[in-house]
Amino acid sequence: MVDYCALQNEPINFDLGFTCPECGDKGRPIKIITLKSLLVPSALAKLEPSASYKMCTNKACSVVYFNERQGVFKTIDIKVEVYTKSEDEDCPVCYCFGWTKKRVLQEFKETGRATALEEITAHTKAGRCGCDVNNPEGSCCLSNVKCLLESITKES
Secondary structure, eight states: OOHHHHHOOOOOOOOOOOTTTTTOOEEEEEHHHHHHHBBBBBHHHTTTSSSSSSEETTTOOOOEEEEESSEEEGGGGGGSOOGOOOOTTSSSEETTTTTTTHHHHHHHHSSOOHHHHHHHHHHHTTTOOOOHOOOOOOOOSSHHHHHHHHHHHOOO
């Protein structure tokens, strides 16, 4: 199976040896277009476009993005709730097509299955996803959706 989101997202080709100044997380590289799309106006005004940014992957840390100059953007600086840092069931797991944890759980409870993965995959195959500008992770949500579905099926 072809990963259609991966085809649309060019790789980030730079070595980043810095860590989150709040928690020390190594983070993962993030494209500047993601920050430009998702920062609230007051945070966007502080963006350093020439800096290299990473996303902090530590769920307990309030930092979402950080750069090598110790600059940070926290959850309050982002236009949307960040799935990987949120416990809220209304937070999107798929930012392009409106799938929330609550919606996936509800469909599973009502029908015994969840169609999120199939629907999102069909949309990405059709070239409709905008993960780099919609998802705070700057990448495809399919791995998050798969993990959510695995946890739901283990609980049932």
